[in-house]
Amino acid sequence: MTVSILFISANPQGTTRIEIDDEYRTIEQVLRGTRHAGNFSLLPPALAARVEDFQTRLLRDKPVIVHWSGHGQPEVPAARTGSDTERTRELTPAGSHGAATQSANGMIVVWGEGGQPEMVPTDPLANVFNILRDQLPTTCVVLNACFTEAQAKRIAEHVDFVVGTTRAIPDTAAIAFSKSFYEAIGEGQSLANAFELGKNNVAIRSLGDPRILKCWSREGVDPKNLILAAASPAIPAPSRFPEPSLTGPQLRSCHDVLLDAFPTRAAMAQLLLYDLDVKLDEITGQPALREAYFELLRWAKGQGRLGELFKHAIAANSGNLKLQSLVAQIWRQ
Numbered sequence: 001m002t003v004s005i006l007f008i009s010a011n012p013q014g015t016t017r018i019e020i021d022d023e024y025r026t027i028e029q030v031l032r033g034t035r036h037a038g039n040f041s042l043l044p045p046a047l048a049a050r051v052e053d054f055q056t057r058l059l060r061d062k063p064v065i066v067h068w069s070g071h072g073q074p075e076v077p078a079a080r081t082g083s084d085t086e087r088t089r090e091l092t093p094a095g096s097h098g099a100a101t102q103s104a105n106g107m108i109v110v111w112g113e114g115g116q117p118e119m120v121p122t123d124p125l126a127n128v129f130n131i132l133r134d135q136l137p138t139t140c141v142v143l144n145a146c147f148t149e150a151q152a153k154r155i156a157e158h159v160d161f162v163v164g165t166t167r168a169i170p171d172t173a174a175i176a177f178s179k180s181f182y183e184a185i186g187e188g189q190s191l192a193n194a195f196e197l198g199k200n201n202v203a204i205r206s207l208g209d210p211r212i213l214k215c216w217s218r219e220g221v222d223p224k225n226l227i228l229a230a231a232s233p234a235i236p237a238p239s240r241f242p243e244p245s246l247t248g249p250q251l252r253s254c255h256d257v258l259l260d261a262f263p264t265r266a267a268m269a270q271l272l273l274y275d276l277d278v279k280l281d282e283i284t285g286q287p288a289l290r291e292a293y294f295e296l297l298r299w300a301k302g303q304g305r306l307g308e309l310f311k312h313a314i315a316a317n318s319g320n321l322k323l324q325s326l327v328a329q330i331w332r333q
Contacts, residue, residue: 006066008025008068008070018174027179030182035187037186050118051110054120064140065140066140070144073106073117073147074105075106075107111241119235126151126155133219134289136261140160143155144174147166156217162220177199177202177210180194189278190227191215191223195215195223220247220329240331241307254306257320260320261323262313263289299319
């Protein structure tokens, strides 16, 4: 499976000039030199992005990673201290103040009418990932701008792993984080380790407080098991699949993963008939896939065949990253 990366950016008129081009070039170059370089594909970037570009590009490209590079602005300006010359990724032009000293909710900033700054509202931004969750392979979102905590948390309700910031982040620190983050995932590290290595690069180079960078995971997901850069299955399938005792969030994860790994009714019907010797139509008459898979899971749990279902699912679709991750979390050897 190719790990496609969608790089979205904006530096609207009247905002501080930040090194977006340098960040894109850094990601491209560092990935090219990694062990799993062939697994990654940088999609054509969305430059000078408008507010609707998120929805349009997600629909068209269906990326595994979405990376935002640009400005963010707190809803209420925070108290400031520090150097007047430090360039950050906050909307307010450099020279008016230094880095924020406290966390503030904020929004990313795109090109609006006439090239003027326009904030992207949090609810619609997160809702794009919610509406398309059954169709997107998106596993990771990076909001590499200032004050993106609130938006990152909301997106993490629908995406496995999301990176954001609690305060203003220096431009140099944002790029340093990206360099080590993508280098790590290109070398086969988990998203959790890649995030920590990205933060550590900021600390090593004394580019600011690395604690500004935070990550969030979707409920039921362990980011230590999210490994994107493997030509073969990143997570070995367990030799045994005992019947698990699952929590509600884990059952929801099972449901979402089956939708991702088997996006058509025909694919699931074939799996059940060939490997479990049952017919999907005998389990559920629901025409909608979401409802049908809900009834399938309820049937498998009631029959004590949930482990058997996922044993054959991972055998049939071993390259699906979300299925790999789920199996590793629930059926660890």
